[in-house]
Amino acid sequence: xxTYFHSVTLDENKCMGCTNCxxxxxxxxxxxxxxxxxxxxxRCIDCGECIRVCPYHAKKAITDPFDSIYSYKYKIAIPAxxxxxxxxxxxxxxxxxxxxxxxxxxxxxxxxxxxxxxSFATREIIKKDGFKKPLISSACPAVxxxxxxxxxxxxxxxxKLESPMEVAAKLVKSEVVNKGYALPDEIGVFFITPCAAKxxxxxxxxxxxxxxxxxxxxxxxxxxxxxxALDRPEETDILDKAGYEGIRWAGPGGESTALETDKxxxxxxxxxxxxxxxxxxxxxxxxxxxxxxxxxxxxxLGGPLTVVNPYVARKRLRKHVxxxxxxxxxxxxxxxxxxxxxxxxxxxxxxxxxxDEDIIKAMKKxxxxxxxNKELPGLDCGAxxxxxxxxxxxxxxxxIANETDCIFKLREKVRELAIQMAELExxxxxxxxxxxxxx
Amino acid sequence: MDINxxxxxxEIPGDDFTIAGEASSNVKKMLNxxxxxxxxxxxxSIAMYEAEINAVIHAGGGEANIEITGEKIxxxxxxxxxxxxxxxxxxQEGYSTASDYVRELGFGAxxxxxxxxxxxxxxxxxxxxxxxxxxxxxxxxx
Numbered sequence: 001x002x003t004y005f006h007s008v009t010l011d012e013n014k015c016m017g018c019t020n021c022x023x024x025x026x027x028x029x030x031x032x033x034x035x036x037x038x039x040x041x042x043r044c045i046d047c048g049e050c051i052r053v054c055p056y057h058a059k060k061a062i063t064d065p066f067d068s069i070y071s072y073k074y075k076i077a078i079p080a081x082x083x084x085x086x087x088x089x090x091x092x093x094x095x096x097x098x099x100x101x102x103x104x105x106x107x108x109x110x111x112x113x114x115x116x117x118x119s120f121a122t123r124e125i126i127k128k129d130g131f132k133k134p135l136i137s138s139a140c141p142a143v144x145x146x147x148x149x150x151x152x153x154x155x156x157x158x159x160k161l162e163s164p165m166e167v168a169a170k171l172v173k174s175e176v177v178n179k180g181y182a183l184p185d186e187i188g189v190f191f192i193t194p195c196a197a198k199x200x201x202x203x204x205x206x207x208x209x210x211x212x213x214x215x216x217x218x219x220x221x222x223x224x225x226x227x228x229a230l231d232r233p234e235e236t237d238i239l240d241k242a243g244y245e246g247i248r249w250a251g252p253g254g255e256s257t258a259l260e261t262d263k264x265x266x267x268x269x270x271x272x273x274x275x276x277x278x279x280x281x282x283x284x285x286x287x288x289x290x291x292x293x294x295x296x297x298x299x300x301l302g303g304p305l306t307v308v309n310p311y312v313a314r315k316r317l318r319k320h321v322x323x324x325x326x327x328x329x330x331x332x333x334x335x336x337x338x339x340x341x342x343x344x345x346x347x348x349x350x351x352x353x354x355x356d357e358d359i360i361k362a363m364k365k366x367x368x369x370x371x372x373n374k375e376l377p378g379l380d381c382g383a384x385x386x387x388x389x390x391x392x393x394x395x396x397x398x399x400i401a402n403e404t405d406c407i408f409k410l411r412e413k414v415r416e417l418a419i420q421m422a423e424l425e426x427x428x429x430x431x432x433x434x435x436x437x438x439x
Numbered sequence: 440m441d442i443n444x445x446x447x448x449x450e451i452p453g454d455d456f457t458i459a460g461e462a463s464s465n466v467k468k469m470l471n472x473x474x475x476x477x478x479x480x481x482x483x484s485i486a487m488y489e490a491e492i493n494a495v496i497h498a499g500g501g502e503a504n505i506e507i508t509g510e511k512i513x514x515x516x517x518x519x520x521x522x523x524x525x526x527x528x529x530x531q532e533g534y535s536t537a538s539d540y541v542r543e544l545g546f547g548a549x550x551x552x553x554x555x556x557x558x559x560x561x562x563x564x565x566x567x568x569x570x571x572x573x574x575x576x577x578x579x580x581x
Binding site: 354355356 | 447471477480
């Protein structure tokens with residue numbers, strides 16, 4: 001049995017067993033059992049939607065603690081472009097990046113810079129033509145995993161190029177070694193992440209055997225540390241080397257606009273992504289070469305591990321984009337990137353919705369499922385612990401739930417029982433059935 | 440009733456584009472639950488969607504009856520609409536009698552019937568002008 005690593009997990013102590021997360025999960029991967037939310041591992045795509053909606057903050061993302069950087073002699077931070085949107089516009093990009101050095105890293109390399117490398121490679125693919133249209137971006141690992149479990153026909157449409165994070169880790173490692181700053185085994189590369197999905201893609205990558213990244217630190221976790229260090233004005237190094245194209249990757253449409261084609265569609269928010277993927281799978285989207293699909297509303301700026309409101313962050317990011325443009329920074333992709341960007345392993349369809357291996361058995365189960373579903377109240381209240389009446393019916397045929405888990409069904413049964421009891425109560429055995437007063 | 444088959448029935452409401460395609464997306468979900476190969480699911484759902492949309496656009500709705508066995512999926516879309524005067528002409532790519540309004544919504548490109556033919560293993564159209572149309576689509580499993 002395959003095991004699945006997930007960054008998204010539950011804090012049992014905080015979970016109240018409410019229905020918020022089960023109803024919003026895009027893959028119906030959560031059930032409430034014994035008063036606690038349970039994540040069905042093989043269905044979870046680590047989108048982080050449940051982290052966002054949980055009112056008790058019981059859903060969390062497993063990332064590495066900040067102190068884990070000290071297990072390496074030479075510590076490198078590779079911050080996601082979304083980091084620029086987290087601080088007040090009065091701070092320059094270079095200040096923000098230098099702060100990472102101030103809090104303990106030896107070297108900083110912008111993932112935005114590597115994003116330009118990926119943009120370049122993507123442009124080449126689109127120019128050459130001959131790809132399955134539309135190409136679907138693989139920048140968001142939650143979307144790739146969504147395709148893996150729900151849209152098997154679109155697996156071939158995925159842009160199978162390494163992510164900017166992986167490219168950044170690879171580039172910075174060789175840069176540091178070449179400059180003679182450290183030996184390969186002394187280096188620890190840490191991705192500063194806006195989301196859980198990226199943490200999963202480092203711990204359990206689908207595109208290759210092993211990630212180039214050594215650790216993942218949540219943006220939220222180092223935010224306070226960074227804020228405190230930001231006031232110190234020392235800007236020792238010039239670290240802001242990425243051009244505006246790379247910075248723009250942080251928000252929706254950023255990856256697409258770097259492609260020099262109008263034939264793109266950018267969609268954000270996991271539920272919106274699903275409707276667009278439905279359209280693509282049904283051949284209903286015309287004249288589109290590239291689809292940028294991001295699980296979070298507001299793109300990576302809206303990641304569950306970011307701090308600032310995604311719309312505010314987007315406004316702040318704009319300033320950095322304009323500044324990068326004004327500095328007329330050359331497209332930084334000048335140094336040749338030799339290593340191949342193409343994935344070395346691939347993803348396979350995981351039919352998690354399948355009811356049974358045997359089609360005849362699956363048909364019987366489906367038939368029962370439909371019959372049960374018709375008898376359920378159709379309120380989708382979630383009180384049974386499943387996201388909808390149909391999901392409960394599905395759980396019943398899978399053998400992991402009972403019809404009386406439905407409180408309305410249970411009440412019906414209690415009522416029937418009460419009527420029967422009342423009827424029985426009225427019936428007196430003939431030997432006792434005497435008129436009152438006559439003894 | 441034959442336990443080795445599943446029969447489904449849907450009413451297709453007329454002139455409501457917002458819920459058009461609901462029947463085919465339900466069927467798609469069920470085929471995935473049956474573990475039917477992704478490409479077969481795709482063929483079936485596209486062919487059924489097009490037939491469903493045709494019933495909405497041209498015939499004011501109708502009904503869909505689906506039978507799934509271990510061997511094949513049969514979809515029968517029946518309407519009481521105006522019928523198709525010239526089926527051969529209607530089968531040509533790009534031929535459309537849809538109104539401008541329908542075209543503005545992105546439908547009516549004259550690809551409906553050709554697409555159904557393309558994605559089905561067997562297609563049968565019984566139509567009578569003034570009475571209605573019955574479209575039968577068969578998609579083989581494996």
